[in-house]
Amino acid sequence: MSVDFYRHQLGDDEASEWRKVIGTTFLTLGPQVAAFERTLGEYLVRGRENGAPPAVVGTNSCSMGLLLALRALDVGEGDEVITTPMTFASTTNAILLAGATPIFVDVEPDTGLIDPKRVESAVTKRTRALMPVHLYGQLADMRALSDIARRNNLCIVEDSAHGIEIERDGVRPGELGDAAVFSFYATKNLTSGDGGAVATRHKDVEERLRRLRNHGVSKSASDRHGGTYQHWDLVELGYKANLTDLDASLLRVQLPKAEAKRKARESIAMRYESELLRRIPELGETSSRGVSGLVARRGRSSHHLFTIHAKSDKRDALLAHLGECSIGTAVNYRAIHLLTYLQKLLHIPRGTLPIAEEIGDRTISLPMFPTLSESAQSEVIDAVAQGWSMS
Numbered sequence: 001m002s003v004d005f006y007r008h009q010l011g012d013d014e015a016s017e018w019r020k021v022i023g024t025t026f027l028t029l030g031p032q033v034a035a036f037e038r039t040l041g042e043y044l045v046r047g048r049e050n051g052a053p054p055a056v057v058g059t060n061s062c063s064m065g066l067l068l069a070l071r072a073l074d075v076g077e078g079d080e081v082i083t084t085p086m087t088f089a090s091t092t093n094a095i096l097l098a099g100a101t102p103i104f105v106d107v108e109p110d111t112g113l114i115d116p117k118r119v120e121s122a123v124t125k126r127t128r129a130l131m132p133v134h135l136y137g138q139l140a141d142m143r144a145l146s147d148i149a150r151r152n153n154l155c156i157v158e159d160s161a162h163g164i165e166i167e168r169d170g171v172r173p174g175e176l177g178d179a180a181v182f183s184f185y186a187t188k189n190l191t192s193g194d195g196g197a198v199a200t201r202h203k204d205v206e207e208r209l210r211r212l213r214n215h216g217v218s219k220s221a222s223d224r225h226g227g228t229y230q231h232w233d234l235v236e237l238g239y240k241a242n243l244t245d246l247d248a249s250l251l252r253v254q255l256p257k258a259e260a261k262r263k264a265r266e267s268i269a270m271r272y273e274s275e276l277l278r279r280i281p282e283l284g285e286t287s288s289r290g291v292s293g294l295v296a297r298r299g300r301s302s303h304h305l306f307t308i309h310a311k312s313d314k315r316d317a318l319l320a321h322l323g324e325c326s327i328g329t330a331v332n333y334r335a336i337h338l339l340t341y342l343q344k345l346l347h348i349p350r351g352t353l354p355i356a357e358e359i360g361d362r363t364i365s366l367p368m369f370p371t372l373s374e375s376a377q378s379e380v381i382d383a384v385a386q387g388w389s390m391s
């Protein structure tokens, strides 16, 4: 690749914390996990006056965190969960694995975020939860969603895989939702290769999350072996979804650097926007459904992904051109309800969620990471402009 899609920033600080953990006894669910959970909780309320931190429970992935959060909130068999089709498989998989049914509502054409205006009319007697996704690192309209949740007695599980850094209308992940779930997967802004965490302000939910991530047993290994041996009990059916101390040590040392890296991403996003618009004025145009070439900004974004919308029917040609130019790309996302398994299961015909489908057919994610150099970014912009004019 001449320009990678993503590069992680793990370096000497992370390596030296990781090495320290190797010399200790508990490599999982031990003191590093507890310290990271505390520090992430404090990070989420940074700068807030009277901001009591939420409880944070580390997990081995966001995918498992989403499932644990639904289980901890007793969402399951027979329940409906309203969610967005503009997301990764994990969101719907978690709903299905919990035994519930995903109900998709269409997204806002300018942001790709779940459209609160469409949520209330999708509520039925069986609806138990809303599962918004803070797509690309922009918070969904949590104020509007939490009003709907309150009126209809629903809980909210936020899929915040794309950012811990984000805020909109004074709201951060985990402040209005019952649980917010983060990802530390390899490509994420904060990473340990794989990893996740759930933030919640409910004590009972926290306790269940801690138990569910550890098989459903009453004591973790460090509880059992920390002093005199203590018996454990199997209290409910759980999963093996621990965050390890090795991963927690990598994550904790990245937290103080998160805002500087977010700002670097922001400058890159701004340059992409201004340069691409200058070179391709068509990106500023809006389709009949209100989808334009660039995503509208809402609040403080983590800038996890930078996406553009290609001309209709020209996305795959542009992807192929960027591939030929050795530029790393991704598609986040093709509308999830159209993918094979969900088609077989739910039979939602194309045309049902037209805005998500249009975005899903047109979207391309361009290289985005804090150390992307100006010259590499110019290479990407040149290749996009060239590919656009050819398509």
Ligand SMILES: Cc1ncc(COP(=O)(O)O)c(C=O)c1O
Residues within 6 Å of the ligand: 060, 061, 062, 063, 064, 087, 088, 090, 091, 133, 159, 161, 162, 182, 183, 184, 185, 194, 195, 196
């Ligand atoms: C929107 C969204 N939700 C959930 C996940 C799952 O995260 P993880 O890989 O940590 O399970 C991802 C991962 O890419 C994601 O993009």
